[in-house]
Amino acid sequence: MIKQLxxxxxxxxxxxxxxxxxxxxxxxxxxxxxxxxNLLWVxxxxxxxxxxxxxxxxxxxxxxxxxxxxxxxxxxDSTGYAVLTNxxxxxxxxxxxxxxxxxxxxFNNSVVMGSLVWGIILYIPFLAAGFMFVKKWxxxxxxxxxxxxxxxxxxxxxxxxxxxxx
Amino acid sequence: MxxxxxxxxxxxxxxxxxxxxxxxxxxxxxxxxxxxxxxGLQNIFGAKAEIGHVDLRLLDSSLVIRKTAVADKDxxxxxxxxxxxxxxxxxxxxxxxxxxxxxxxxxxxxxYGTPRSTSGALPExxxxxxxxxxxxxxxxxxxxxxxxxxNKAKADVASLLGTYNPETFMQETLxxxxxxxxxDEIIEKMHQLKSDWKTEIAETKNEIxxxxxxxxxxxxxxxxxxxxxxxxxxxxxxxxxxxxxKAMQKKAETIQTRFTxxxxxIRKLAADFNASMxxxxxxxxxxxxxIKVPDIKDGENFVSGYLNTACMQLLxxxxxxxxxxxxxxxxxxxxxxxxxxxxxKKEPKRLVKRAEGRTVTYSRKLPTFLxxxxxxxxxxxxxxxxxxxxxxxxxNNADLVESPVSGEIALTRGNFxxxxxxxxxxxxxxxxxxxxxxxxxxxxxVNMDGSGISMAGKGSAEGGIYYGRDGxxxxxxxxxxxxxxxxxxxxxxxxxxxxxxxxMAEIKSAVIDAEMExxxxxxxxxxxxxxxxxxxxxxxxxVMTEExxxxxxxxxxxVNEKLAxxxxxxxxxxxxxxxxxxxxxxxxxxxxxxxxxxxxxQKELEKQxxxxxxxxx
Numbered sequence: 210m211i212k213q214l215x216x217x218x219x220x221x222x223x224x225x226x227x228x229x230x231x232x233x234x235x236x237x238x239x240x241x242x243x244x245x246x247n248l249l250w251v252x253x254x255x256x257x258x259x260x261x262x263x264x265x266x267x268x269x270x271x272x273x274x275x276x277x278x279x280x281x282x283x284x285x286d287s288t289g290y291a292v293l294t295n296x297x298x299x300x301x302x303x304x305x306x307x308x309x310x311x312x313x314x315x316f317n318n319s320v321v322m323g324s325l326v327w328g329i330i331l332y333i334p335f336l337a338a339g340f341m342f343v344k345k346w347x348x349x350x351x352x353x354x355x356x357x358x359x360x361x362x363x364x365x366x367x368x369x370x371x372x373x374x375x
Numbered sequence: 376m377x378x379x380x381x382x383x384x385x386x387x388x389x390x391x392x393x394x395x396x397x398x399x400x401x402x403x404x405x406x407x408x409x410x411x412x413x414x415g416l417q418n419i420f421g422a423k424a425e426i427g428h429v430d431l432r433l434l435d436s437s438l439v440i441r442k443t444a445v446a447d448k449d450x451x452x453x454x455x456x457x458x459x460x461x462x463x464x465x466x467x468x469x470x471x472x473x474x475x476x477x478x479x480x481x482x483x484x485x486x487y488g489t490p491r492s493t494s495g496a497l498p499e500x501x502x503x504x505x506x507x508x509x510x511x512x513x514x515x516x517x518x519x520x521x522x523x524x525x526n527k528a529k530a531d532v533a534s535l536l537g538t539y540n541p542e543t544f545m546q547e548t549l550x551x552x553x554x555x556x557x558x559d560e561i562i563e564k565m566h567q568l569k570s571d572w573k574t575e576i577a578e579t580k581n582e583i584x585x586x587x588x589x590x591x592x593x594x595x596x597x598x599x600x601x602x603x604x605x606x607x608x609x610x611x612x613x614x615x616x617x618x619x620x621k622a623m624q625k626k627a628e629t630i631q632t633r634f635t636x637x638x639x640x641i642r643k644l645a646a647d648f649n650a651s652m653x654x655x656x657x658x659x660x661x662x663x664x665x666i667k668v669p670d671i672k673d674g675e676n677f678v679s680g681y682l683n684t685a686c687m688q689l690l691x692x693x694x695x696x697x698x699x700x701x702x703x704x705x706x707x708x709x710x711x712x713x714x715x716x717x718x719x720k721k722e723p724k725r726l727v728k729r730a731e732g733r734t735v736t737y738s739r740k741l742p743t744f745l746x747x748x749x750x751x752x753x754x755x756x757x758x759x760x761x762x763x764x765x766x767x768x769x770x771n772n773a774d775l776v777e778s779p780v781s782g783e784i785a786l787t788r789g790n791f792x793x794x795x796x797x798x799x800x801x802x803x804x805x806x807x808x809x810x811x812x813x814x815x816x817x818x819x820x821v822n823m824d825g826s827g828i829s830m831a832g833k834g835s836a837e838g839g840i841y842y843g844r845d846g847x848x849x850x851x852x853x854x855x856x857x858x859x860x861x862x863x864x865x866x867x868x869x870x871x872x873x874x875x876x877x878x879m880a881e882i883k884s885a886v887i888d889a890e891m892e893x894x895x896x897x898x899x900x901x902x903x904x905x906x907x908x909x910x911x912x913x914x915x916x917x918v919m920t921e922e923x924x925x926x927x928x929x930x931x932x933x934v935n936e937k938l939a940x941x942x943x944x945x946x947x948x949x950x951x952x953x954x955x956x957x958x959x960x961x962x963x964x965x966x967x968x969x970x971x972x973x974x975x976x977q978k979e980l981e982k983q984x985x986x987x988x989x990x991x992x
Contacts (some may be wrong), residue, residue, distance in 0.1 A: 255389075
């Protein structure tokens with residue numbers, strides 16, 4: 210995790226495209242929302258390997274999101290159930306249920322469906338937030354952080370020694 | 376140059392790896408399925424199973440199985456059945472969730488009882504030992520009942536008909552007649568009297584002859600030459616002759632009296648004889664009228680007792696097959712239902728626990744094994760068997776299917792056609808019996824050879840097997856027989872056996888209705904109804920009426936002939952005695968006549984003596 214943090218800070222402080230970090234954050238949040246242990250999560254996670262994003266940021270987002278996501282399960286459950294039982298969508302889901310392997314996605318679970326819906330809905334806001342954060346970090350927050358006492362403490366710990374960009 | 380968001384090379388490598396994995400699975404799936412199927416068949420049938428070829432096509436969702444052979448556990452060197460080709464179009468979606476669901480299955484080329492080159496026996500396990508113990512219990516009970524039924528059947532027929540033997544009856548009746556014995560006594564007496572009287576008659580005749588000779592001598596006396604001494608002698612002779620005449624007259628009186636007495640005795644004997652004749656005639660009449668046709672009721676047990684044994688053997692043969700099938704079905708159901716019991720999973724220790732959520736299903740919940748329709752068709756290469764039919768809702772959890780497994784199978788075995796329909800309700804709360812099987816077939820050659828009765832003909836059969844919720848098993852069958860030939864093993868008395876055989880020969884059709892009930896907690900019970908008993912009762916009443924009328928007539932004729940013979944003999948003897956009467960009468964008359972003749976002779980002598988005296992003087 211420390212290594213991932215290092216990588217994330219390295220990417221934040223480098224000139225890497227903000228989109229890589231912002232998408233990683235948004236996708237990480239989506240993966241955090243969707244419960245693990247089903248094919249949907251595996252597919253979404255696998256997709257990340259084929260995308261040019263910062264996986265460290267994504268993994269940290271997943272961890273970060275997973276901490277508070279259970280608090281939203283009630284919302285996910287009611288949303289997912291409403292979607293799954295929506296009369297207009299039932300034929301679609303029925304057809305989906307007849308596709309081999311689709312059942313392993315657990316799309317018919319209210320929490321899975323609700324979290325997916327909310328993950329997709331919030332993807333753009335998270336992406337925008339990611340962009341804004343990277344921009345803010347690089348312009349304002351990074352110099353402040355470097356001057357901070359925390360940074361100095363961390364710099365003295367070998368594990369947290371951040372390699373400075375050239 | 377700005378790179379795109381997608382990593383193409385990684386994606387290509389991944390696709391390649393997935394394709395390689397799919398190819399590997401595709402290559403290894405068939406041997407795996409073959410192993411699973413072989414193991415499953417061996418568990419179900421308890422004997423070795425062999426599968427020639429398996430082709431599982433995941434993309435086509437089809438399973439093709441060729442050349443399946445399952446050994447017979449009771450006869451390991453023979454196959455229970457062989458299936459040339461089986462095709463199952465399964466549902467891949469359900470299969471991926473561990474459910475084998477098939478809309479349609481087809482099994483063709485079924486053969487049974489084919490020989491095996493190697494033994495099909497599996498190593499014994501505890502389950503088979505228990506099964507064998509239950510079967511043994513059934514067989515022991517069946518054998519006990521068979522022995523009891525056989526004895527009862529023999530006793531039933533013997534007790535119903537055994538007392539009517541016309542030969543014995545005739546002999547008993549004839550030996551009870553009093554007249555023949557009396558006849559001998561009377562004839563003996565009459566013979567004695569006749570002999571006595573013949574002697575008497577001869578003696579009397581002789582005496583009369585002697586007297587006549589003496590009288591002639593007196594007549595020939597020359598009175599002219601009579602000397603005083605001769606006169607004296609003549610006077611003495613005359614006196615003796617007169618005395619003799621008197622004695623003979625007395626004798627005549629005696630003979631008359633004795634003969635009258637003997638005649639009276641004869642008359643009494645004749646009266647006794649007539650009374651005896653009358654008594655015997657009346658006795659025979661009563662005896663004849665006492666012969667009644669046995670009260671043979673329709674409900675009497677003639678053949679059913681014997682058929683019980685045959686039916687018990689027949690139904691008993693099918694009981695183990697049925698129990699095996701039921702045990703297998705129940706285990707199969709149990710295996711399916713046990714899958715529904717949620718297993719307690721070890722929850723991994725997580726810092727963050729997500730809510731379970733609700734699962735929305737868009738199709739009915741299905742069992743892990745379901746064949747919605749299985750079509751069976753095919754015929755053996757030798758033409759011995761052809762089967763066609765269907766089975767619906769074969770599943771290992773009938774509760775989820777919400778309907779019983781049911782089906783109809785039409786079997787053609789040579790010239791015989793059979794239809795089997797069945798419904799097995801293995802739901803937790805079934806609507807009817809747990810299992811009901813009905814069977815219908817026709818044109819069977821029937822050859823039953825129970826102990827005591829043999830039966831041959833053609834029959835159409837209807838049968839049923841019912842397995843109740845309480846574990847009670849009822850196997851029933853109705854056999855409609857035509858072109859029937861019934862025969863019975865010989866038994867005593869011959870007369871009854873002849874009648875019985877005649878009646879049986881007249882029966883050309885019959886219906887046998889049998890039902891066997893086995894409750895593992897209680898007893899094995901067999902109920903059998905047949906119209907053969909009623910037909911035999913009817914036939915026996917008819918032939919016994921004819922036979923008894925014939926016996927009555929024969930007895931009457933024989934007794935009358937016998938009595939007439941006795942009477943004739945008696946009358947002949949009496950006639951002979953009557954002849955003596957006239958002879959005796961003549962002798963008595965002759966004796967009585969002697970005095971007159973003597974008086975005449977005396978007068979003649981006196982006249983001659985007077986003439987002679989006159990001439991002398």
